[in-house]
Amino acid sequence: MLKSRLLKDRIARHYMLTATVMAIFFLFLIGGGLFLKSLPIMQEKGLWTLLTTSNWRPFKGDFGFASYILSTLYVTGIAIIIALPLSLLTSIYIIEYASPKILRAFSSVVDLLAGIPPVIYGVWGTLTIVPFISKSIAPHFVEFSTGYSVLAAGVVLAIMIIPLIISILMEVFSAVPKEMREASMSLGATKWQTVKKVVIRKSIPGVIAATVLAISRAFGETLAVLMVCGNFTDLPKSIFDACYPLPALIANNYGEMMSVPQYESALMFAAFLLFFIIVLFNVISRLVLIQIDKRYQL
């Protein structure tokens, strides 16, 4: 009896260990696999050429990623610039100022928004944001814009990541102990001073973590962006021009890549690039957080 119990325990332990090691291994497997696949193009063209040129003619063997990389950065940048302040303001209001009723209602709203799939944001973007930019915003700045643009992609992405950021920030702000707010107020601080100098300060690590997650999500988002960005290879000259971020490049060309030499390797290089940047970004931000914790012990 005891023997069989111990045996079961041993089996379970091994199974759990295997599962854990396997799950960790995925990360390295994915990185390694994509790296191997993109090795041919890196060896042929050289990393520098791939990253810094922007000629893209797969049928002639030109693979320059510069404009795709820049597009990705532009779009992500716009999304964060819009999303972060709005999310901060909203979550502070909800946690610090709003009544419990509003708090409850708003967390449902945030949950709902966070669950809506990217493709729905894409559909909504093509129906609303794109025509709005084309008809109402762009004419003030440029001669012509279809609306499918850097700006449209940035806005749609921003709306997509806002609920993600808010739901984390709401948790972060409510984790600040009530006593800390009272300590500040009892020294004669106003509510806003307390928020500014104590609550936000205390929450800096959480705000960084939320931002990292949001950037990761925005950076690699495919369908929602693909549907509103215009998919045009040239480097965008203004935010009203079409652009072509890396994920969209991969998604759009998977069909034909098998027929052209090096094409597959080039697209896998794009995937590897996304992978590598995200991993690097996450690891660096983790190191920064550890440093902040060491230095400030918030």
Next chain:
Amino acid sequence: MNTKKLEEKIFKGLMIGSSLLIFGVLLYILYIIIKKGLPSLSWEMISQIPSGGFYLGKEGGILNAIMGSLYLIFFSVVISLLISVPVVMYLNFTLRKKSRFSAFARLTFDVLFGIPSIVYGAFGFTIMIFFGLQASLFGGIIAVSLLIIPVMIRSIDEVAILIPVELIEATKSLGATNYETIKVIVRQLLPGISTAVLLSVGRGIGDGATVLFTAGYTDSIPTSLTQPTATLPLAIFFQLSSPIEEVQNRAYSAALILTVIILMLSFSARYFSRRFSKNKI
């Protein structure tokens, strides 16, 4: 003194403004999706596969995508559970509380959580090429499992961490083995695991980029693991790019159907997590 008050007033105004804006955007998204999707929503839409090709055919519905998505998510969730639950149990209840290995593992899972779905799709695709497989239900299951395993681990880990050490010690002090202790804990964690499942279903069912290369697209309902499989996000995406209005309308009602599914998932997740927090574990 007065500038301080003014500053607070301004910021409070901004805060209320942005909260209203975000609330308004949600309503606007729902309004547009319903307005566009409702007119062509019909029984035919959810009970028939498209006739005459999904891209060109004006008749039929999107049953292929609905069933495809359901098959895909069902198998992916089962596979992910088989991996995520043991992983979380191992990290929390077998290893010591502050082991380096578990810290490393958590960092890895956090990174995996941030990996874009298109990367999972591309990686899944390379594996399939490696094994000489075509786009298929099987390929889709692999890619979607990869996508949702980190989601599940993270979300189960969040509740597992809250289990008091006393409970574990109490069970172990009665002479239970680690495995028996974990069985007790898993039962305690069921509401949390349900929430994780619902969350993963939402994430997996809504993501198009993972299945784009791996599951492919087809007009029919798959009858085996090796056949390509339609999915709801891709049904929306492909049909929207069709030049034919009827087909586009089908995309809009597919969007409505997907949204309704997601809203239902979201509501049940809230229900579970509320029940969970009431029980206080």
Next chain:
Amino acid sequence: MELITAPLITVPLTIEQPKFKVMNGSHSLNPHIVVENLNIFIKGNHILKDINMTIPDKSITCIIGPSGCGKTTLLRSFNRLHDDNVDVKIKGKLFVDGEDIYTKDTEVTHIRKKMGLLAQRPCSLPMSIIDNVVYGPRLHGVRGRRKLYEIARHQLVAVGLWDEVKDRLKTPASTLSIGQQQRLCLARGLAVEPEIILGDEATSALDPISSKTIEELFVTIKDKYTVVLVTHTLRQAKRIADYVAFMYMGELVEFGTADQLFNHPKNQLTKEYISGGFS
């Protein structure tokens, strides 16, 4: 908590006002905080019932009573910390320096600046040691590195923390021990130049030695400040109190000098409580 038998509760409660006349001359006897018919309701429950008391300045007043009787609630009402809680309804009047603090026009930050609060667990703000001390002065417009440094030094010396922290003023306050943090919190409170120090079981989370240090600090500063303490041990009250308020089930049962209340309690309940009948 041991429950007391029912008939005792029906004993009519007489509320004793402090008899200043019997005090020996060492204290000036100006009322500093005056509570008039204070009633507090939380979520519809009547938590404080018709509290009337006068707290004299430049002395230590201890509030005692079994847990749950409303001591914390009363103390927090002194600097309007209930303001942000929508569940709390307050009726009655509260005067500080003869000024009603619960009127519409009262500047809350002004009231709070007059009082330093020490919580049960020390709560250092998420910043360095020195920034903690000068947090209040900065809020109220004090500028200049030298000036702020002097304030910090002065207050840290006053609470006996200077020698322990002078070499690491820039390190996070959270690196201090609990006892040190509580003294830091006191220094932080004193730095806004308050008139009143409120403490809510301020020593209960501390080790005996830190606890004694804080207690002695209270005695030292009472020449300059009015100190109101909720105490969790009768012994502490006996050691340091000039005046004692005994509360029971939301009512102020007896208020008097320490000598009066401990040696000649008038009320049956008080007698039972100080002789350790219930806690």
